[in-house]
Amino acid sequence: MVRGRRGARVRPAEPHRRCVGCRQVAPQRELMRLVAEAGRAVQGPGKPGRGCWLHREASCAVAALKGGRIPRALKGKAAAPELPLLLEWMGLAALDGGGGSGLKS
Secondary structure, three states: EEEHHOOOOOOOOEEEEOOOOOOOOOEHHHHHEEEEEEEEEEEOOOOOOOOOEEEEEEEHHHHHHHHHHHHHHHHOOOOOOOHHHHHHHHOOOOOOOOOOOOOOO
């Protein structure tokens, strides 16, 4: 017997998760998982524990770091990674184009 509104709902074929950067829901395979480990956020596709999900896009990474959303999603158990490290995990080049510090001397 099906009861309530949620009982008649058709579930998606694969799990969906919400990106902490843009807050959009997407299939799990399109997102990257970060987990809290030893007080910092690390890439963790199969690791247990508190985690959050993020699109593999620079704009989502910047939004998540700027808004402090990664530590909040990890319930304060880990600090957010730095932007260059996060972009490296995503397989993206640095935003300044050269991978350097972006400062001119």
